[in-house]
Amino acid sequence: MxxxxxxxxxxxxxxxxxxxxxxxxxxxxxxxxxxxxxxxxxxxxxxxxxxxxxxxxxxxxxxxxxxxxxxxxxxxxxxxxxxxxxxxxxxxxxxxxxxxxxxxxxxxxxxxxxxxxxxxxxxxHPLIQTLGPEPLSSLFTGETLYQQSRNRKQAVKTFIMDNHIVVGVGNIYANEALFKAGIRPDRPAGRISLARYQRLEKAIRNVLIRAIAQGGTTLRDFVGGDGKPGYFRIELAMYGRAGEPCTTCGTAIREVRLGNRSTCFCPQCQR
CATH class of the missing domain: 3.20.190.10 (MutM-like, N-terminal)
Structure with a gap:
């Protein structure tokens, strides 16, 4: 998708x-x-x-x-x-x-x-008016994530994938951002500190910016091309790598299901 x-x-x-x-x-x-x-x-x-x-x-x-x-x-x-x-x-x-x-x-x-x-x-418009902030805008902050997460028991991964919280953090990029922030995807959203949400906000921004830049490398060939300019040409550290060694510590990557989505994480690097 x-x-x-x-x-x-x-x-x-x-x-x-x-x-x-x-x-x-x-x-x-x-x-x-x-x-x-x-x-x-x-x-x-x-x-x-x-x-x-x-x-x-x-x-x-x-x-x-x-x-x-x-x-x-x-x-x-x-x-x-x-x-x-x-x-x-x-x-x-x-x-x-x-x-x-x-x-x-x-x-x-x-x-x-x-x-x-x-x-x-x-x-x-009804499809637009209830959406959360853009993840690359100044309205998206670690402080906002922290405040909206209070008393929430849902997993942090499904929390950041909620378009009412922040838009556009899909499954692949949620996996990658949580790894870069060192946060287990199944940890309850309400039990994560402000400092860790600030780290997660930066990780989400960095992952998305890098992915956009990777996709942009084929823009010169867009006219008459296949319409798929660089989809997922980002080096993925977590998504789709269950059972493989973590690129940071070498521990085998685990896979669980959260919200009916495949979710990969490193049990050593993510807490």
């Missing part, structure tokens, strides 16, 4: 190719996504100029003078910039044909993604 670094990499990849360009046609081949694609989408979007490409959590936002297109990649979705005459494949559900002769193509084999339209202020 695309996580925040992959969505941010996608945003940076498509930005220079669609910003300030007019949408000439909207082609919807399959409207049955996670939520139905609005039937009025072509009428609302055709002729509009895309003013920017923004991101809130894992939603990509394409504002125009007439409203905002909201895109979520779901579990298997991707966006690609392609020549307008590119043949259509089985899971190519939506095209935005641009005045430039290119198109923005949404492909989603599992159809858990979304493409929605809103004319209201985006911060008040």
């Amino acid at each position: 695309p996580e925040l670094p992959e969505v941010e990499t996608t945003r940076r990849g498509i930005l220079p190719h669609i910003r300030h360009h007019r949408v000439e046609r909207v082609i919807v081949r399959e409207s049955r996504l996670r939520w139905p694609v609005p039937s009025a989408l072509p009428a609302m979007l055709e002729g509009q100029t895309i003013n920017d490409v923004q991101r809130r959590a894992k939603y990509l936002l394409l504002p125009t003078d007439n409203g905002t297109l909201m895109i979520h990649l779901g579990m298997s979705g991707c966006l690609r910039i392609l020549p307008a005459n590119t043949p259509v494949m089985k899971h190519d559900h939506i095209d935005l044909v641009l005045e430039t002769g290119n198109l923005l193509r949404f492909t989603d084999p599992r159809r858990f993604g979304a493409m929605l339209w809103t004319r209201e202020a985006i911060h008040g």
